[in-house]
Amino acid sequence: RAYCAMASAGKGLIFRQLFEPVSCTYTYLLADEKTKEAVLIDPVLEKADRDARLIKDLGLKMIYAANTHCHADHITGTGVLKKLLPGSKSVISKDSGAKADIHIQAGDEIKFGNFALEARSTPGHTDGCLTYVLNDKSMAFTGDALLIRGCGRTDFQQGCPSKLYHSVHTQIFSLPSECLLYPAHDYTGQTVTTVEEEKKHNPRLTKSEAEFVNIMNNLNLKKPAQIDIAVPANLKCGIQD
Template sequence: MRIAGVSLFSAFARLPSLIRVSAPVPTPVSGHIKSFCAPVSSRLLHSQSAAMSLPERKPFTPDFFFRQLFDTESSTYSYLLADVGTREAVIIDPVLEQAKRDAQLVKDLGFKLKYAINTHMHADHITGSGWLRQLTGCQSVIAAASGAKADRHIEEGDRIEFGRHAIDTLATPGHTNGCMSYVINEQGCIFTGDTLLIRGCGRTDFQEGSSKSLYENVHAKIFSLPDNYRIYPAHDYKGQLESSVWEEKRYNPRLTKTIDEFIKIMENLNLPYPKKIDASLPANRECGVYDIPKE
């Protein structure tokens, strides 16, 4: 909750130190605080201020379906989104080994998969978009700048529609040239792929990587969104499901640094060569179609 015009500290500073006020617990009124209770310890006050600075989450609309899916081998999140009214659905960053699972889920829920969308050309797993196209009749989607084949190539500013809902596209290269982030403004969320992770970011030491470009795109495009927007990345390796613009602007250990400090950090990560890159990149350039299992 935000407090307009005055902080709790300044509000309490104006209360005479010897006056004790018996007042009700603070009551939220249209984003403001109606009444204060005093006295409180400075530590408690600090804790309350920190808690109240958390932006209010925007709830999903009733006709918006959201399901977060996971692949344990690559620690990849896929996202099934749908319009409950029209039953049109899309999936973001599907994984080849989970394509049958995802197709069955779409069928079970009575959805019609319209698009299988990739945030970029992945190096750590083979996309499931090619197999899902065979299983469901959907179209594959990826950025034109990725260099990968797809039924539909997109650029920044293009819209991806499913039912009455729409995804707005942001070009956020840096991890790769073709990285896109997908924003659904009505729902207050963004799917950041590998560009922005929870308390981290994608590596920039291969596949057209650019630390400078990644930093600039995150700050100019993702961090310029409202603080309460949920962030859904393509991966997490510590079990966290989501973050927010507010959190990453304050607590991301890399992207809260200056651009020069960030570039130095990225240059000294000393990460191992991706295990599946030699198989994943050739397959993903072809939309994964030549590695579809025969079964």
């Protein structure tokens, strides 16, 4: 089992994990080394210049900027990146209710070069949450459905602990045990986990569904600082018309 991002070795996948420290958000760049076609997952508005610069440095052509869901804790960079990198399209789930060039749903694929990301529906944090799975199932981008030793909140937007529990167990824990899981956030300085690890060590999702629901309904978390600004903005790709 490879615990590092090496499962697609030699297949020509370019991969970069990027971090935004205020909302502790991870953005992911994936590209086909041969065709140079690139996808950016969950870019953050404040880091759009950095991301565009890196894409240019690497000689890549961003074709899609995709969100895992309509975020409540930061404003998406997709709208601004479309302007910085003309020719690219924004992508989000149909169920998110958010504006984008392309609306996808479970089973749809985002193709870039010889690679593709398969969209799996993993609601529970929001109704429109997608998990993007690389076509060889070596890595998956879980958004806020599954975090490293944690999971996304279920106490705002369309949060529902029971839905989240089923999403993770049926759509994420069914992936190969060595599949690398890359979340949308981490607050502890960790960068990646695996299906096997979370099945063994996730303190919430190793519990029964009833216990999980009880934990999630009693977290008593503060309202996200940016929610009143971020959600309306993210419903429009992060930019005002």
